[in-house]
Amino acid sequence: MILETLGEFLTIPELGTVVVNGLAKSALYVMIASGLTLIFGLMGVLNFAHGSLTMVGAYLGGLVMVTAVGQATGSVTRLAVFFVAILLVFAVLTVLGGAIETTLIRPLYDRPPIYQILLTFGLTLVIDEIVRIVLGVFGMQPISDWQAALATKPQFLREPAAVVGISVRWLAVFQIVLGVATVVGIWAFLTKTRYGLYIRAGSEDSEMAAALGIDVRQVFTVVFALGIGLAGAAGTLLMWDATWGASVPLAAETLLPAFIVVIVGGLGTFRGTVVAAVVVGMTDSVMTWWFQNYIQFTGLPELVLFLVLVVTLIVRPQGLFGVEGVGGH
Amino acid sequence: MYHTLLNSPVQYEAEMLLPTVETMVGVLYFGLFAMSFDFISGYTGYLSFGHAAFYGTGAYTVILVANGKFPLLGPETPFMLSLLVAGLLAVVVALLVGLVSFRLSGVYFAMITLGFAQVLYVFIRGWDYVARNPRDGPAVGPSHASGFDIGVPWVDQLNLAIGVLTGDEVSLLGTTLSGTTVSFYMVGLVVLVCYFAMQRIIHSPFGRVMIAIRENEERAVAIGYNTYVYKLAAFCMSGFFAGIAGALFAGFRRSASPENSFYFLVSGDALLASIIGGFGTLAGPLYGRLFDETVREFLSKSGQGGGLLPYLRLLLGEGTLSTPVVGGMTVGGLIDTLLNGHASLYVGVVFVLFVLYVPDGLLGTIRNRIGGTFADALPAKLRDEEE
Numbered sequence: 001m002i003l004e005t006l007g008e009f010l011t012i013p014e015l016g017t018v019v020v021n022g023l024a025k026s027a028l029y030v031m032i033a034s035g036l037t038l039i040f041g042l043m044g045v046l047n048f049a050h051g052s053l054t055m056v057g058a059y060l061g062g063l064v065m066v067t068a069v070g071q072a073t074g075s076v077t078r079l080a081v082f083f084v085a086i087l088l089v090f091a092v093l094t095v096l097g098g099a100i101e102t103t104l105i106r107p108l109y110d111r112p113p114i115y116q117i118l119l120t121f122g123l124t125l126v127i128d129e130i131v132r133i134v135l136g137v138f139g140m141q142p143i144s145d146w147q148a149a150l151a152t153k154p155q156f157l158r159e160p161a162a163v164v165g166i167s168v169r170w171l172a173v174f175q176i177v178l179g180v181a182t183v184v185g186i187w188a189f190l191t192k193t194r195y196g197l198y199i200r201a202g203s204e205d206s207e208m209a210a211a212l213g214i215d216v217r218q219v220f221t222v223v224f225a226l227g228i229g230l231a232g233a234a235g236t237l238l239m240w241d242a243t244w245g246a247s248v249p250l251a252a253e254t255l256l257p258a259f260i261v262v263i264v265g266g267l268g269t270f271r272g273t274v275v276a277a278v279v280v281g282m283t284d285s286v287m288t289w290w291f292q293n294y295i296q297f298t299g300l301p302e303l304v305l306f307l308v309l310v311v312t313l314i315v316r317p318q319g320l321f322g323v324e325g326v327g328g329h
Numbered sequence: 330m331y332h333t334l335l336n337s338p339v340q341y342e343a344e345m346l347l348p349t350v351e352t353m354v355g356v357l358y359f360g361l362f363a364m365s366f367d368f369i370s371g372y373t374g375y376l377s378f379g380h381a382a383f384y385g386t387g388a389y390t391v392i393l394v395a396n397g398k399f400p401l402l403g404p405e406t407p408f409m410l411s412l413l414v415a416g417l418l419a420v421v422v423a424l425l426v427g428l429v430s431f432r433l434s435g436v437y438f439a440m441i442t443l444g445f446a447q448v449l450y451v452f453i454r455g456w457d458y459v460a461r462n463p464r465d466g467p468a469v470g471p472s473h474a475s476g477f478d479i480g481v482p483w484v485d486q487l488n489l490a491i492g493v494l495t496g497d498e499v500s501l502l503g504t505t506l507s508g509t510t511v512s513f514y515m516v517g518l519v520v521l522v523c524y525f526a527m528q529r530i531i532h533s534p535f536g537r538v539m540i541a542i543r544e545n546e547e548r549a550v551a552i553g554y555n556t557y558v559y560k561l562a563a564f565c566m567s568g569f570f571a572g573i574a575g576a577l578f579a580g581f582r583r584s585a586s587p588e589n590s591f592y593f594l595v596s597g598d599a600l601l602a603s604i605i606g607g608f609g610t611l612a613g614p615l616y617g618r619l620f621d622e623t624v625r626e627f628l629s630k631s632g633q634g635g636g637l638l639p640y641l642r643l644l645l646g647e648g649t650l651s652t653p654v655v656g657g658m659t660v661g662g663l664i665d666t667l668l669n670g671h672a673s674l675y676v677g678v679v680f681v682l683f684v685l686y687v688p689d690g691l692l693g694t695i696r697n698r699i700g701g702t703f704a705d706a707l708p709a710k711l712r713d714e715e716e
């Protein structure tokens with residue numbers, strides 16, 4: 001029985017679908033986690049509010065889409081509006097992130113790192129509740145997905161794409177493209193720009209960087225702001241995916257996978273985060289397939305993801321590409 | 330006390346401000362959980378973010394024993410015994426988690442305990458042995474209709490049952506204590522015993538080593554302490570009390586769900602209580618939880634506990650309530666939107682303010698102010714005045 005299922009799993013159409021879906025999930029994970037890893041790598045702040053800000057991004061993105069898109073809007077226009085929405089959300093949340101860093105996080109740098117965890121944890125409560133209040137004013141349900149935002153998805157993204165016998169959704173392809181673009185964008189920013197140089201220098205040794213005349217405090221603010229902006233952009237992308245969708249519980253749903261990706265990859269390495277996102281995305285996709293076809297246990301993919309986290313921490317505590325000494329280890 | 334105030338001239342104010350007895354029972358058992366969280370996190374400095382696993386283990390053990398689904402123990406097992414079993418099972422879980430987790434420190438320790446707890450959470454949510462619908466969690470079945478007894482096992486007259494509706498009523502000196510009030514005292518008794526036990530451990534040489542680990546682990550190692558063993562032992566003790574807390578919770582509520590026992594936000598609530606009450610002060614988390622629950626109930630919609638909203642409605646009267654403010658929204662509607670069930674917002678704001686400006690918490694700050702615990706400061710003060 002298990003061998004039969006394994007045989008079925010290893011056929012080209014099934015495996016191809018699993019791989020493409022896995023890549024799509026990896027793309028989402030890398031988008032969720034990259035902001036978190038940038039912030040942690042440079043500042044040593046484990047941002048518990050990351051998931052909540054992703055959720056805010058999902059709602060803001062949805063808001064832009066719902067106001068700008070009507071029934072008759074064509075697919076191309078919808079896509080264009082979507083990119084405008086991503087940029088807008090990115091900009092708004094970057095400003096918000098900068099404000100949070102300067103007013104709330106900055107006073108805590110000389111305290112033990114636990115206080116930053118505590119503060120951002122408190123922020124999660126506040127942000128989630130504010131969103132609930134705002135939704136309440138507009139008479140929307142906080143728990144269930146925002147259907148109106150989901151409905152702004154262009155028609156062609158809903159249709160399945162069949163390439164050489166592999167059936168996938170166009171949405172998956174779209175997500176992979178955006179994920180790759182994000183990775184390339186961040187990589188170019190980190191390695192090709194002057195600011196990226198500052199960030200890498202600050203991650204390695206912030207005292208030395210400060211001694212060389214870099215305004216580390218300003219770099220901290222910029223990185224925190226950009227990290228939050230990335231969280232928002234990821235949220236906007238999730239808003240179109242029916243398995244995620246814009247809802248208040250999205251905050252916790254994205255925070256935990258983001259932690260897994262960041263820890264498995266190694267705290268503070270962007271390369272590690274990308275590799276870990278692929279590992280986690282693939283694991284998720286494979287386990288989802290096995291759950292649908294063989295093993296009758298509802299939480300299987302989730303369970304295995306947390307096991308990946310635990311096993312990584314036991315076998316290789318610093319993560320796949322992590323350097324020892326980061327994060328109080 | 331509560332009822333005296335409710336029959337006094339300030340009854341509306343009292344009803345608005347004071348939490349109900351039922352809430353107070355919750356403060357007790359969750360306070361114990363928060364204390365056990367503080368016992369490991371506040372005293373050794375290792376943030377145990379998966380503490381909910383022990384709470385959940387305790388809660389589920391009690392319900393499974395009562396439903397006869399626990400190996401070797403029948404449904405007629407005395408509650409005190411299943412309480413102990415719940416604690417010991419939590420110790421086993423803590424030992425297994427701790428054995429691997431204490432090789433790590435800092436953020437990594439927090440993350441691996443979180444990981445373990447979430448594995449258990451997802452597992453228990455999908456395991457259909459524990460309940461017919463594991464997502465909703467188990468409840469104590471009809472075969473166990475009466476409340477759970479707290480007292481000396483097998484000595485009938487020394488037992489009193491706890492529970493929201495199933496607790497014993499007691500007639501004492503002409504006044505009748507309701508079931509919930511009895512539960513309050515009985516749960517309080519267990520919590521008090523646990524508190525004294527933890528207090529003893531903290532003030533023993535063992536507790537000194539725990540604090541040494543928090544202050545400077547390398548130096549503790551250099552002096553010759555095997556800190557790994559100390560940390561593991563402290564973690565197991567902490568797990569034990571967390572298990573007891575979970576067992577009390579399940580015994581009083583008679584049901585549990587994965588969301589209110591195993592989920593990582595339950596650990597978050599304990600963290601909240603610890604910080605507000607005072608991190609690294611054993612009694613602090615109880616006060617923190619009391620504060621937290623009072624604010625929550627104060628801002629809740631309605632109910633027996635009163636709260637701000639019904640009070641404002643009563644105070645302002647119908648005329649003011651229906652006055653429009655902005656965009657067709659009335660005063661009543663505005664109050665409703667801003668306050669109704671949104672206590673988390675205000676608790677969160679208070680929490681952030683505490684982290685920023687009162688990092689020692691309520692109890693820690695008071696102790697700093699008076700230069701020691703109440704027990705030390707009060708006699709000293711009295712002595713000074715005599716001289």
